[in-house]
Amino acid sequence: xxxxxxxxxxxxxxxxxDSVSFEVQPGTVAGFLGPNGAGKSTCMRMICGLTxxxxxxxxxxxxxxxxxxxxxxxxxxxxxxxxxxNGRTGREILTLxxxxxxxxxxxxxxxxxxxxxxxxxSKRRLRDYSLGMRQRLGIAHSLxxxxxxxxxxxxxxxxxxxxxxxxxxxxxxxxxxxxTVLLSSHLLxxxxxxxxxxxxxxxxxxxAEGPKSALLSAAGTTVRTTxxxxxxxxxxxxxxxxxxxxxGGIHTDAVPEQVGRIALEQQVVLTELRQAxxxxxxxxxxxxxxxxxxxxxxx
Amino acid sequence: MTTGQLMADERMPSRIADETISxxxxxxxxxxxxxxxxxxxxxxxLLAVVVAxxxxxSLIPMFAGSPAEDKSFNDFVQIGSIVLQLLLPIxxxxxxxxEWSQRTGLVTFTLEPRRTRVALSKWAASALxxxxxxxxxxxxxxxxxxxxxxxxxxxxxxxISWEVVVGIFVGQLLYISIGVAFxxxxxxxxxxxxxxxxxxxxxSMLGSFSWMAxxxxxxxxxxxxxxxxxxxMQGSDWAKLGVSLVIWLVVPxxxxxxxxxxxxxxxx
Numbered sequence: 265x266x267x268x269x270x271x272x273x274x275x276x277x278x279x280x281x282d283s284v285s286f287e288v289q290p291g292t293v294a295g296f297l298g299p300n301g302a303g304k305s306t307c308m309r310m311i312c313g314l315t316x317x318x319x320x321x322x323x324x325x326x327x328x329x330x331x332x333x334x335x336x337x338x339x340x341x342x343x344x345x346x347x348x349x350n351g352r353t354g355r356e357i358l359t360l361x362x363x364x365x366x367x368x369x370x371x372x373x374x375x376x377x378x379x380x381x382x383x384x385x386s387k388r389r390l391r392d393y394s395l396g397m398r399q400r401l402g403i404a405h406s407l408x409x410x411x412x413x414x415x416x417x418x419x420x421x422x423x424x425x426x427x428x429x430x431x432x433x434x435x436x437x438x439x440x441x442x443x444t445v446l447l448s449s450h451l452l453x454x455x456x457x458x459x460x461x462x463x464x465x466x467x468x469x470x471x472a473e474g475p476k477s478a479l480l481s482a483a484g485t486t487v488r489t490t491x492x493x494x495x496x497x498x499x500x501x502x503x504x505x506x507x508x509x510x511x512g513g514i515h516t517d518a519v520p521e522q523v524g525r526i527a528l529e530q531q532v533v534l535t536e537l538r539q540a541x542x543x544x545x546x547x548x549x550x551x552x553x554x555x556x557x558x559x560x561x562x563x
Numbered sequence: 564m565t566t567g568q569l570m571a572d573e574r575m576p577s578r579i580a581d582e583t584i585s586x587x588x589x590x591x592x593x594x595x596x597x598x599x600x601x602x603x604x605x606x607x608x609l610l611a612v613v614v615a616x617x618x619x620x621s622l623i624p625m626f627a628g629s630p631a632e633d634k635s636f637n638d639f640v641q642i643g644s645i646v647l648q649l650l651l652p653i654x655x656x657x658x659x660x661x662e663w664s665q666r667t668g669l670v671t672f673t674l675e676p677r678r679t680r681v682a683l684s685k686w687a688a689s690a691l692x693x694x695x696x697x698x699x700x701x702x703x704x705x706x707x708x709x710x711x712x713x714x715x716x717x718x719x720x721x722x723i724s725w726e727v728v729v730g731i732f733v734g735q736l737l738y739i740s741i742g743v744a745f746x747x748x749x750x751x752x753x754x755x756x757x758x759x760x761x762x763x764x765x766x767s768m769l770g771s772f773s774w775m776a777x778x779x780x781x782x783x784x785x786x787x788x789x790x791x792x793x794x795x796m797q798g799s800d801w802a803k804l805g806v807s808l809v810i811w812l813v814v815p816x817x818x819x820x821x822x823x824x825x826x827x828x829x830x831x
Contacts, residue, residue, distance in 0.1 A: 313676045314669065314828040330676040333586040337579075341673045347666035351603035360602075363595050364587060364674045367579070378576055405670070410579040437575045 271320035282468040295459030296448040303468040336365040340406030345398040350391040375404040395422030432458040488513035488536035596688035621707040634717040639704035652742025655689035659746030693739040726794035747819025
């Protein structure tokens with residue numbers, strides 16, 4: 265499991281990560297969501313002992329990362345698939361990892377096969393790899409030591425739709441066998457299918473956290489009408505939030521019945537009315553992080 | 564996507580027997596660092612350049628001057644030693660700086676978070692590579708001494724004092740160590756190489772001013788190491804060597820390891 269308590273990292277007066285706390289239990293996939301620059305990578309580097317925290321603690325499997333003996337055998341880490349020597353072949357990169365962890369070389373072949381890099385591709389130098397191939401190699405590297413915890417920073421970046429689907433299956437299977445997964449992304453739809461828990465971060469602070477189902481049911485309502493502006497004003501004067509939804513219509517935190525009643529009072533014609541679900545989560549994600557960004561500017 | 568492919572996609576990695584997992588042994592780190600010195604084209608080219616230059620500079624005394632002039636085994640060893648002194652430290656520098664220039668530090672330091680051990684293993688691996696380089700230098704010198712005898716009838720002296728042999732081994736190891744220290748301190752390939760190659764020459768230039776000559780005697784490694792390499796150490800030479808090594812090896816190495824263990828390792 266992963267446990268983060270009050271983790272803070274300041275660069276001068278700027279707090280890249282500000283009192284972040286969360287836990288990821290064995291058997292779960294946690295999606296770590298936030299826009300670019302929200303502090304996801306800094307937080308993950310602190311968990312892995314690469315960035316010293318200004319204050320707070322992070323433990324993996326009950327120990328600080330630096331206290332894990334042969335950490336590659338406990339934690340699979342992929343922070344940047346491009347951070348490998350461009351002149352090494354894919355096979356050589358995995359072989360170096362296998363030597364470090366004291367593994368049988370056959371493990372290298374198994375991992376190459378698992379992520380779908382064939383013999384010819386494994387002998388190419390990294391500079392000739394596409395972004396998707398680098399990600400696959402990075403995932404293979406993170407799985408080399410048969411870890412119990414996976415920490416992956418934007419692993420879906422550069423994967424094609426089939427690759428993303430494959431990765432989801434892999435992570436689901438890993439968690440179902442009792443593994444712990446922390447997976448970051450700046451795109452909600454990349455993680456919403458596979459994640460059990462969501463941790464949303466904006467401007468270094470956690471803005472929402474909890475089981476995906478709870479966050480989804482709190483996601484509000486999407487409505488389309490012949491006069492969106494009028495309904496939006498009415499919703500706001502009734503004390504609800506209303507904002508333009510992506511793809512048209514309005515998104516609000518009122519439940520569908522409340523929206524229907526207000527529309528009836530205002531004599532606005534509804535063309536669509538439904539619970540927002542995942543689209544609403546996306547909306548909430550944007551709102552939470554945008555609201556946080558405004559706070560940041562005001563401060 | 565076919566059903567067969569789906570099945571294959573859902574495969575999980577096999578489990579590794581869950582024996583007690585112990586820390587990474589130091590010897591394994593050294594083995595890994597040695598491998599990293601030769602597993603890229605850049606690394607292999609550098610080693611090939613060392614050998615090529617050893618051969619190249621040996622051609623000069625082979626054909627220059629009269630057949631009996633400067634053609635002993637010792638002469639060839641000394642000229643080869645100059646090449647090693649310039650190039651071996653670059654191997655040490657690259658062993659360290661590539662973790663930053665190629666950003667591999669992100670992986671290296673997650674697999675071994677005790678960074679001092681990584682630093683020491685890089686030092687050890689560079690030193691071992693240096694020993695191989697010095698042995699290669701002796702081999703090339705022997706071959707050229709023999710060839711010169713055959714081609715030009717130089718009738719060379721094969722005698723070499725044990726002090727020279729020890730001096731060259733120790734001296735070259737010190738030069739490599741200085742390279743490693745500069746790499747750790749500067750963390751940037753061109754910067755460390757330029758600093759390593761330029762700073763001693765700068766001293767030599769400064770040393771040409773009379774008021775600097777005294778300081779240069781104590782601080783210029785070119786001057787303080789010379790008696791070690793040709794086995795003419797005497798009197799205050801040891802003290803001068805010690806002082807210059809504190810300045811150029813001990814201080815940068817300690818500061819470099821401190822920097823390596825305390826700096827933030829980032830990808831971008």
